[in-house]
Amino acid sequence: MGIPLAYNFRNLWTRRLTTFLTVSGMALVVFVFASILMLAEGLQKTLVETGSYDNVVFLRKGSASEVVSGVERRQASILETLPEIAIGPRGQRLLSKELVVLIALPKQGSDKLSNVVLRGIEENSLLLRPQVRLVEGRLPRMGSTEVIAGDSIVRRFKGIGINETLCCGMRNWKIVGIFDAGNTGFSSEIWGDVDQFMQAFRRSAYSSVVFKLRDSSEFQNVKSRIESDPRLTVEAKRETRYYADQSEMMAKFLRILGLALTIIFSIGAMIGAMITMDSAVANRTAEIGTLRALGFQRRDILIAFLMESLLLGFLGGLAGLFFASFMQFLTISTMNFQTFSELAFSFSLNVEIIYKGMGFALVMGFVGGVLPAIRASRMMIVDALRAG
Amino acid sequence: MLVLKILIRNAFRNKLRAGLTVLGIAIAILAFGLLRTVISAWYAGVEASSATRLVTRNSVSLIFPLPLSYRDKILQINHVKTVSYGSWFGGVYIDEKNFFPNFAVEPKSFLELYPEFILPSNEKEAFLNDRKGCVVGRKLTNKYGWRIGDIITLKGTIFLGEWDFVLRGVYRGRDQDTDESQFIFHWDYLNETMKKTASSWTDRVGYYMIGVTRPELAADVATAVDQNFKNSLAETLTETEKAFQQGFIAMSGAIVMTIQIVSFVVIIIIMAVVANTMAMTTRERIGEYAILKTLGFGGKHIICLIFGESLVITIMGCLLGMALTFPVAKAFSNALGTYFPVFNVETKTLFFDLAAALAVALMAAIIPTHRAIKIRIADGLRRIG
Numbered sequence: 001m002g003i004p005l006a007y008n009f010r011n012l013w014t015r016r017l018t019t020f021l022t023v024s025g026m027a028l029v030v031f032v033f034a035s036i037l038m039l040a041e042g043l044q045k046t047l048v049e050t051g052s053y054d055n056v057v058f059l060r061k062g063s064a065s066e067v068v069s070g071v072e073r074r075q076a077s078i079l080e081t082l083p084e085i086a087i088g089p090r091g092q093r094l095l096s097k098e099l100v101v102l103i104a105l106p107k108q109g110s111d112k113l114s115n116v117v118l119r120g121i122e123e124n125s126l127l128l129r130p131q132v133r134l135v136e137g138r139l140p141r142m143g144s145t146e147v148i149a150g151d152s153i154v155r156r157f158k159g160i161g162i163n164e165t166l167c168c169g170m171r172n173w174k175i176v177g178i179f180d181a182g183n184t185g186f187s188s189e190i191w192g193d194v195d196q197f198m199q200a201f202r203r204s205a206y207s208s209v210v211f212k213l214r215d216s217s218e219f220q221n222v223k224s225r226i227e228s229d230p231r232l233t234v235e236a237k238r239e240t241r242y243y244a245d246q247s248e249m250m251a252k253f254l255r256i257l258g259l260a261l262t263i264i265f266s267i268g269a270m271i272g273a274m275i276t277m278d279s280a281v282a283n284r285t286a287e288i289g290t291l292r293a294l295g296f297q298r299r300d301i302l303i304a305f306l307m308e309s310l311l312l313g314f315l316g317g318l319a320g321l322f323f324a325s326f327m328q329f330l331t332i333s334t335m336n337f338q339t340f341s342e343l344a345f346s347f348s349l350n351v352e353i354i355y356k357g358m359g360f361a362l363v364m365g366f367v368g369g370v371l372p373a374i375r376a377s378r379m380m381i382v383d384a385l386r387a388g
Numbered sequence: 389m390l391v392l393k394i395l396i397r398n399a400f401r402n403k404l405r406a407g408l409t410v411l412g413i414a415i416a417i418l419a420f421g422l423l424r425t426v427i428s429a430w431y432a433g434v435e436a437s438s439a440t441r442l443v444t445r446n447s448v449s450l451i452f453p454l455p456l457s458y459r460d461k462i463l464q465i466n467h468v469k470t471v472s473y474g475s476w477f478g479g480v481y482i483d484e485k486n487f488f489p490n491f492a493v494e495p496k497s498f499l500e501l502y503p504e505f506i507l508p509s510n511e512k513e514a515f516l517n518d519r520k521g522c523v524v525g526r527k528l529t530n531k532y533g534w535r536i537g538d539i540i541t542l543k544g545t546i547f548l549g550e551w552d553f554v555l556r557g558v559y560r561g562r563d564q565d566t567d568e569s570q571f572i573f574h575w576d577y578l579n580e581t582m583k584k585t586a587s588s589w590t591d592r593v594g595y596y597m598i599g600v601t602r603p604e605l606a607a608d609v610a611t612a613v614d615q616n617f618k619n620s621l622a623e624t625l626t627e628t629e630k631a632f633q634q635g636f637i638a639m640s641g642a643i644v645m646t647i648q649i650v651s652f653v654v655i656i657i658i659m660a661v662v663a664n665t666m667a668m669t670t671r672e673r674i675g676e677y678a679i680l681k682t683l684g685f686g687g688k689h690i691i692c693l694i695f696g697e698s699l700v701i702t703i704m705g706c707l708l709g710m711a712l713t714f715p716v717a718k719a720f721s722n723a724l725g726t727y728f729p730v731f732n733v734e735t736k737t738l739f740f741d742l743a744a745a746l747a748v749a750l751m752a753a754i755i756p757t758h759r760a761i762k763i764r765i766a767d768g769l770r771r772i773g
Contacts, residue, residue: 017667017755025660028653039646061548067451068478068546102449104625112638115449168448170621201452202621204588253727261650264419265657271412272661275405279668282402335639340451342639 003296003304008311011280019312022276026316026364027323029262029269034324034357035347036258039332040251042348047247050184051239054086054216055128058209058226058234065246065339066100067117070205075232079209084222086212088127095211096124099194101201102341103168106158115341116153118168120194120206128212131184137162137177140192147192148177152344156333166190169200185243188333188344210239246338266364269316273368277309281376288376289384298377305373306366313365317358324357325349395696402669406701409665413705413748414712416658417741421713422720423651424737430637430644432730436565437629440603441501442610444596445632447625450476453592454622465612467605468598472497474575475594479542479551481532488528490542490571492578495523501599504562511536511557519577521556525568527729529558542571547578549585569729598626655744663752666698670756677760678768687761694760698753699746706745710738 012019051057058079063069071079076097085093099120104113119125123142126132140146147166154160166173173192181187194206213219223236237245281288288301333344400406428435444462446452453475462471474493480486495516499505507515507523515521522540534540538555553573561568575593582589600609610626617624627635637644670677677690713733721731 015671018664018671021660021664021667025657025664028657028660032650032653062543062545064484064545102451104447104449110638112641113635114639170619201448257647261419261654264415265654267415268412268654268657268661271408271415272657272664275408275661275665275668278404278408279402279672283672332642334642337640 002300003291005307008304008308011284011308012311015276015280018276018279019315022272022312023315023319025272026269026313026361027319029265029364030317030320030357030361031324032265033258033262033360034321034349034353035327036254036261037353037356038324038327038347038349040254040258041350041353042332042345043254043343044244044247044251045348046183046343046345047185047243048240049131049182050186051241051243052129052131052212053238053240054213055210055239056213056219056222057237057239057242059207059237059242061233061235066098066207067102067339067341069100069207070203071097071207071209071234072205075234076206076209078229078231079211079226079234082211082222082226084214084218086214088124092124093211094124094127095209096122096128097194097206097209098122098125099197099201099203100207101197101203105160105166108156108158111158114157114335116157117189117339117341118147118197119189119191120197121191122194125191125210128210129181129186132179132181132186134177135180137175140176142193143195144193145171145173145196146176147173147190148179149175149190150187151178151180152187152331152333153190154178156342156344160190169197171196171200183346185343188342209234246336249338250336262360266360270364270368273309273312273365274371276312277305277369277372278375280308281305281372284376285379285384288379289381289386292379292381293385302373302377305376306369309369309373310362310365312369313361313363314358316364317361320361321354321357391692391696395693395700398669398693399697399700405665405668409662409701410705410708412661413658413702413745414708416654416661417706417709417745418712418716419654420651420744421709421733421737421741422717423647423654424740425713425717425720425731425733426728427644427647427651428734428737429728429731430640432565432728433567433633434630434637436504436563436567436730437633439606439628439630440600441629442598442600442606442613442626443629443632444598444613444624444626445594447614447623450594452622453594454596454624456591456593458596458617458622458624459593461616462596462598462613465609465616467601467609469601470497470501470599472501472597472599473593473595474498474572474597475578475592476546477542477544477573477578478546479544479571481540481542486532488569488571489567490573492575493572494575495572498572498597501597504566505559506562507557507559515556518554518556519574519580520552520554522553522571522573523557523559524555524571525729526558526560527568528571529555531569547582547586547589549581551577551581564732565730567729597629655748659748659751662698662702662748663755665701666694666752666756667759669697670694670760674760674763674768678763678765681765681768690761691757694757695750695753698749702745702749702752706741710741713737713741 058071059069060071080095085095088094101118102115103118105116107114140148149160162175162178164175226232226236327347328349331344331346333342336343446454459471459473462468472494474491477490477492479490515523534555536555540553540555542551544551579590600606606628613626614624717733
């Protein structure tokens with residue numbers, strides 16, 4: 001028979017202050033660990049959800065993002081004749097030629113300028129992006145200087161709201177609607193008629209051409225044909241791939257930062273656990289002797305102390321994850337280095353992160369407890385009894 | 389002196405525990421110091437920028453160019469001494485991983501405006517005379533093993549094609565925070581090549597750099613420049629170089645903020661560890677404190693003993709951590725040179741370290757001290773273990 005778990009609970013309770021301090025140290029480590037994983041996850045989720053798997057994006061060869069890309073009108077019309085384009089409800093081809101420019105707008109509160117994506121769209125763009133939903137006002141009339149703004153922009157930037165005007169490119173743009181694109185990058189954009197934008201910003205070329213595949217499996221065909229066509233200098237990517245690539249650098253940066261921090265922090269927390277367990281063993285030498293004298297095996301003692309330490313880790317993990325789960329209500333907005341524009345995303349928790357955080361906490365408990373537990377199990381009965 | 393001896397003896401009565409605690413503090417201080425250094429590296433561009441230089445860019449956003457003709461108009465404005473211009477080239481050396489900033493600039497005025505880029509006069513002359521020439525920072529040549537006269541090829545991401553440059557000079561930074569990893573070349577080379585391939589991109593510059601005669605006139609000149617181009621096709625936004633750099637940091641402000649918060653969290657974690665150690669120490673010695681009280685030592689003495697012990701442990705850990713910061717920061721800057729061209733441990737950071745350690749020592753001792761002085765002599769003597 002092993003030593004009952006209740007023994008461990010009562011021990012932890014007797015040394016409340018120490019237990020509390022150790023657990024809170026571990027909880028903080030798990031909290032930081034989980035938060036950073038959640039941040040990287042949220043960023044990737046935002047950018048991956050932005051794209052649709054069946055959509056294909058054409059950019060100028062060698063450009064990593066729409067901002068530096070350019071597709072000339074002549075090339076865009078060649079792309080328009082592709083047979084693989086899906087047909088929309090009114091018989092139109094589901095393809096849109098878009099322009100992306102960055103404009104600097106003042107942020108709410110700090111008044112600091114930050115870059116915002118201005119996307120010139122055609123009517124088809126909305127059919128290609130079913131995630132985009134109008135929540136207020138109406139859609140812009142094509143051929144007019146009307147625009148709609150994403151809800152993340154409305155919340156974070158000054159002077160953006162329904163019926164407000166935006167002044168850039170020597171024109172006034174009236175905001176007639178606000179759209180919600182859920183958890184995607186489109187929520188951080190402003191949309192308006194592409195031909196108006198091209199005039200205003202004096203661009204002669206589109207930034208990208210997007211279309212929906214008639215049949216998802218035809219992507220490889222289209223890609224190889226387009227990229228070997230001597231008339232075209234574009235490359236094709238699935239929209240999901242395109243957005244995933246854009247989050248790569250940031251997500252990698254966050255992961256490296258998170259990993260480095262977590263390793264350093266966990267060393268601190270493990271030392272804390274080790275100190276606690278070591279003193280728990282030292283204080284209870286007589287108790288251990290008594291337990292041994294009662295007939296408990298060395299193995300039982302080892303397991304009992306390991307359980308106690310794992311229990312500490314478990315409590316720490318629980319507390320850390322509990323507080324980390326509140327982070328989901330936070331939204332962070334920062335510049336994506338790759339697109340050079342503002343992007344809002346939130347912390348996102350999933351089961352994998354919970355497992356990782358909890359596993360991490362248990363490992364910390366185990367590493368902290370294993371040496372003291374071995375020491376406890378090796379004590380000689382007589383010496384231990386005499387120590388009291 | 390006697391007190392100090394008692395404190396150290398007390399602190400190391402349980403060698404394992406004291407050693408672990410010191411190690412924990414050293415690691416926390418190391419982490420804190422590194423995070424602070426990361427933040428200061430982030431701001432290095434701001435620190436290095438001069439107050440007498442202004443940057444003019446298109447008011448819509450940085451991706452829109454300005455016409456070359458603005459140069460002469462800016463020169464006519466009062467108190468403007470020099471005008472230089474340039475474009476972000478965005479070239480890639482072999483692979484995207486090898487990132488370094490590369491600019492096309494008007495070389496003569498650029499070197500005049502940036503005296504912190506120190507270039508030997510013969511190299512300077514060679515660079516000015518060769519339109520395909522380029523000048524790079526010392527760090528870059530060390531990293532890629534370039535030598536003067538080498539041909540370096542960059543792949544353009546904004547301006548397509550393969551671009552060959554001849555390395556004509558290597559600059560050193562005058563100050564410690566000067567970025568020694570930049571790559572600059574003749575704007576004319578870019579412009580003349582664009583004339584052949586993409587004529588709509590010619591005679592446009594990304595930004596103007598303006599040197600003013602006296603720093604206190606910078607704000608007036610900035611307003612005058614913007615006023616001059618109001619209601620034109622390309623309206624301008626002029627600010628000091630410092631403000632311009634700060635704008636970049638503000639855009640990634642959330643990340644800086646996170647690092648800042650995290651650097652405090654690490655201190656809180658270590659506070660929990662030290663408080664734990666102190667709590668255990670005092671719990672074990674409650675009997676001793678009772679004896680001290682019996683002998684007539686007051687609460688003050690006990691406070692001194694406990695706080696002193698906490699201080700001894702943390703200060704030792706802090707010194708160890710500070711000593712470790714330098715080699716680790718060095719390794720860090722070698723590994724992350726592409727992200728942070730300037731990565732130096734500042735003296736300010738060391739003071740922050742010390743302040744953090746003191747805070748930890750004091751905070752950690754509060755509860756245990758409270759317990760130790762509150763206990764009555766009889767209870768203290770009666771208690772075992």
